[in-house]
Amino acid sequence: MDLLEYQGKQLFARHGIPVPSGKPARTVEEAVDAADEIGYPCAVKAQVQIGGRGKLGGIKIANNKEEAREYAGAILGMDIRGLTVYEVWIEGASQIASEYYASIVFDRSAKAPLVMLSTKGGMDIEAVADEDPDAIARLHVDPLLGFQDFHGRRLAYEAGVDADVVRPIGALLKKLYTAFIEEEATLVEVNPLIVTPEREVKALDAKVTLDNNALFRHPDNAELRDLSGEDPQERMAKERGLTYVKLDGNIGILGNGAGLVMSTLDVVKGAGGEPANFLDAGGGSKADAITSAVEVILSDAKVKAVLFNIFGGITRCDEVARGLIEAFSQLSPKVPFVVRLDGTNDKEGRQILAEANLPNVYTEATMDGAAAKVVELAK
Amino acid sequence: MSILIDKNTRLVTTGLTGSEGRFHSLRNRDYGTNLVAGVTPGKGGQDVEGVPVFNTLREAVDKQGANTAMIFVPPPFAADSILEAEEAGIELIIAITEGIPAHDELRAYQVIKKNGRSRLIGPNCPGILSPDKANVGIIPANFFKPGNVGVVSRSGTLTYQVGNELALSGFGNSSIVGIGGDPVPGSDFIDIIGLFQDDPETELIVMCGEIGGDAEERAADFIAANVTKPVVGYIAGFTAPPGKQMGHAGAIVSGSKGTAAAKAEALEAKGVKVGRTPTEVAKIAMEILGR
Numbered sequence: 001m002d003l004l005e006y007q008g009k010q011l012f013a014r015h016g017i018p019v020p021s022g023k024p025a026r027t028v029e030e031a032v033d034a035a036d037e038i039g040y041p042c043a044v045k046a047q048v049q050i051g052g053r054g055k056l057g058g059i060k061i062a063n064n065k066e067e068a069r070e071y072a073g074a075i076l077g078m079d080i081r082g083l084t085v086y087e088v089w090i091e092g093a094s095q096i097a098s099e100y101y102a103s104i105v106f107d108r109s110a111k112a113p114l115v116m117l118s119t120k121g122g123m124d125i126e127a128v129a130d131e132d133p134d135a136i137a138r139l140h141v142d143p144l145l146g147f148q149d150f151h152g153r154r155l156a157y158e159a160g161v162d163a164d165v166v167r168p169i170g171a172l173l174k175k176l177y178t179a180f181i182e183e184e185a186t187l188v189e190v191n192p193l194i195v196t197p198e199r200e201v202k203a204l205d206a207k208v209t210l211d212n213n214a215l216f217r218h219p220d221n222a223e224l225r226d227l228s229g230e231d232p233q234e235r236m237a238k239e240r241g242l243t244y245v246k247l248d249g250n251i252g253i254l255g256n257g258a259g260l261v262m263s264t265l266d267v268v269k270g271a272g273g274e275p276a277n278f279l280d281a282g283g284g285s286k287a288d289a290i291t292s293a294v295e296v297i298l299s300d301a302k303v304k305a306v307l308f309n310i311f312g313g314i315t316r317c318d319e320v321a322r323g324l325i326e327a328f329s330q331l332s333p334k335v336p337f338v339v340r341l342d343g344t345n346d347k348e349g350r351q352i353l354a355e356a357n358l359p360n361v362y363t364e365a366t367m368d369g370a371a372a373k374v375v376e377l378a379k
Numbered sequence: 380m381s382i383l384i385d386k387n388t389r390l391v392t393t394g395l396t397g398s399e400g401r402f403h404s405l406r407n408r409d410y411g412t413n414l415v416a417g418v419t420p421g422k423g424g425q426d427v428e429g430v431p432v433f434n435t436l437r438e439a440v441d442k443q444g445a446n447t448a449m450i451f452v453p454p455p456f457a458a459d460s461i462l463e464a465e466e467a468g469i470e471l472i473i474a475i476t477e478g479i480p481a482h483d484e485l486r487a488y489q490v491i492k493k494n495g496r497s498r499l500i501g502p503n504c505p506g507i508l509s510p511d512k513a514n515v516g517i518i519p520a521n522f523f524k525p526g527n528v529g530v531v532s533r534s535g536t537l538t539y540q541v542g543n544e545l546a547l548s549g550f551g552n553s554s555i556v557g558i559g560g561d562p563v564p565g566s567d568f569i570d571i572i573g574l575f576q577d578d579p580e581t582e583l584i585v586m587c588g589e590i591g592g593d594a595e596e597r598a599a600d601f602i603a604a605n606v607t608k609p610v611v612g613y614i615a616g617f618t619a620p621p622g623k624q625m626g627h628a629g630a631i632v633s634g635s636k637g638t639a640a641a642k643a644e645a646l647e648a649k650g651v652k653v654g655r656t657p658t659e660v661a662k663i664a665m666e667i668l669g670r
Contacts, residue, residue, distance in 0.1 A: 106481060108562045108592045108629070111488055143482075144489050184482050186562075213628060214480035216455065243626045258560055258626025259534020259589050262615035266639075267656050269618045278619075280626040311539040313505055314399070314517040343519045343539055367540060368658055 006089040008206030015179040022091030031072030034090040044071040047087040099192035106186040112140040117159040121192035147177035184214035249274025252297035252306035273375035290323020305378040308339040317341040317349030340370040380580040381509030391416040391445035400451035410514040415443040436467040450474040458483035474501035484563040499565025505535030505557035526551015529575035532587035544661040553581040560627030568598035590616035595642040603649040612653040614639040
């Protein structure tokens with residue numbers, strides 16, 4: 001789960017990482033009140049998960065109440081590359097002497113957290129990595145040992161930060177590491193990490209990705225929402241515990257197991273079709289989960305045909321067949337379905353479907369055959 | 380021959396008394412796997428259809444000589460169960476559980492690596508099948524027969540799909556190993572491909588990858604340096620959009636990294652033929668083995 005900037009900053013603040021004080025606002029009035037409280041000049045920042053929002057008009061500095069009102073009015077509701085701005089973050093404007101970069105990523109290859117620090121902050125770090133890889137100091141931390149003070153010093157000296165901020169930067173990195181571990185993040189990024197003329201270090205931005213699998217241990221984090229980034233179908237699927245990703249095409253896809261569903265998308269595309277979604281009904285899906293999944297797929301008005309591709313292991317094909325029958329009785333779909341069932345209890349599943357004799361449901365024996373059929377039906 | 384599991388496997392299931400753990404463990408036993416014990420804290424002394432249940436893994440090892448553990452407990456407790464198996468000296472730990480927190484996996488991985496006495500397969504994997512010898516996990520065994528093709532895959536159902544295409548083309552399998560779709564798999568492609576290289580029965584290796592991470596790219600380098608047997612690849616997710624997690628916690632294209640195209644290219648550059656569909660994988664296998 002990706003957090004909005006202000007959610008990330010509030011998380012940082014809980015771990016003692018210095019951030020500018022601020023307040024979120026969802027209406028112009030709330031924004032003006034927040035600006036009055038924080039004082040001028042203050043920054044009005046659109047809360048959307050898109051890099052470069054400043055250049056697109058999503059960040060303004062307000063010098064007085066009138067400007068705060070004007071900018072909040074302009075930014076709230078603004079469309080930034082397809083995302084609607086529902087919230088702004090008002091924070092005190094910061095004076096900047098230097099802009100650095102700091103991050104911790106869950107490095108899958110090394111199987112350890114990777115801490116990075118650079119004095120080239122405030123710009124696209126991937127560009128820095130391409131053009132000047134030596135400008136980024138990198139260090140893997142043994143997760144069984146944890147982040148030690150010397151790690152912070154080494155990174156600070158290797159990155160070449162100003163001598164007087166070596167200690168505060170090291171201390172900030174240690175807190176960032178604690179936040180990364182305790183909140184079970186897979187990414188924490190501060191860009192820019194600033195040094196003010198008074199030589200204070202502060203996180204001026206925050207990018208945090210939390211591990212969805214660990215949210216059960218962090219009920220407060222699980223409550224955080226990003227209204228702008230949520231597609232209505234994706235939200236509906238999430239509430240039902242389904243793994244759904246909306247795509248642009250018109251063929252609804254349901255399968256079991258992430259790899260098989262990805263493969264199904266590829267095969268459908270190879271057959272000339274455009275998938276409308278990725279939907280993994282998961283291992284061991286029972287009939288009601290299938291019914292629920294069909295409802296999510298059909299809630300996308302673009303869907304003209306649906307493909308079920310099931311290879312049962314832990315999932316039992318008879319449960320899938322029952323779920324489909326229940327979906328037909330509840331939803332009476334208008335679009336054709338192509339169904340391919342193989343694996344655990346496949347004979348029973350096919351038998352159940354044959355006996356139900358659902359209208360507009362076609363069964364196919366192979367994945368390739370099923371893909372060709374659904375593409376034809378969606379035309 | 381086969382790899383990892385066979386007639387010498389003595390299996391203990393953690394979570395044997397749960398509904399899924401029970402269903403699949405007993406199915407594994409029906410297939411011929413030597414299921415010697417179950418572990419559920421607080422249920423020691425009971426039995427599941429004649430299989431003794433213990434409170435701790437240590438007891439299952441001491442009393443029943445278990446050498447392989449299948450982890451079937453829910454995600455909040457799974458890493459603890461893996462570490463308990465490691466501490467009890469279990470050689471092979473197969474973790475089926477899906478949805479284990481990434482930081483839990485990371486610590487378990489590092490402990491296992493540091494101590495060097497156990498091998499972990501998974502988590503979030505379908506297990507291992509050595510046809511006609513043993514089945515540990517949830518792979519539907521009736522689709523597969525013994526043979527000379529070794530399969531290693533990040534995805535469960537995709538393994539069945541590819542395995543089924545191979546079976547329809549007349550191939551059997553030495554072993555089928557699901558390494559799982561999580562960001563920190565206990566064993567990677569290279570670990571399993573190395574075992575297949577050393578297994579005299581395996582003549583061809585099929586590896587099924589997917590988007591995300593760089594395990595396929597690292598496998599390509601490993602194959603070029605260490606593997607003399609032919610390898611056929613498959614990568615799922617050519618049409619996956621960047622930035623979206625496609626079901627598996629590990630399956631996400633970040634920026635230009637982790638794409639299916641880049642993985643296929645890396646494998647092909649090292650002489651591994653990559654099928655664009657599961658059907659094509661079987662066709663390439665037939666060409667290589669001359670059928």
